[in-house]
Amino acid sequence: MAQYSPQYEMNRYINHYFTSHACPPQETQAWFSTPYAMMNYCQQNRIGAILPERFLQAMGIAKGYCELEPPLRLPCYLVYKKDNPKYATIQVFVDYIRRVYHIKK
Incomplete structure (x- = not known):
């Protein structure tokens, strides 16, 4: 299996998924830092x-x-500074995501 590098949080989530569903650990044959690289490698x-x-x-x-x-x-996180000059635009985006995915504040 191609997988995110061990230092990436995605690697921990995927390993937890397999462990919590009583699946044997998957042998990692290649480590990557982006989904683009993984997809390209899998296609080849x-x-x-x-x-x-x-x-x-x-x-x-x-x-x-x-x-x-x-x-x-x-889980998904959007990290930004409240004093960001684009704060108002960011809030519009955050409110949209909350509405679309029915996320409460």
Whole structure:
């Protein structure tokens, strides 16, 4: 399996997913820092990776992948300074995301 480098938080989430669902650890054959690199490597080799479906669709990949069951759900954070000159624009974006994904404040 191609996977995020061990120092990345995504690596910890993926390992926790497999452990919590009593799956044997997956042998990592290649480490990468971006989903683009993982996707490219998987396309050139007989190897798999865990990548977001939205990412694959944005890259024009509509088939050739399987969905995880149960799905892997991850927390998402937007980090910014309150004194950022674009704070008002950021708030509009945050409010939109909260509405779309039904997230309460």
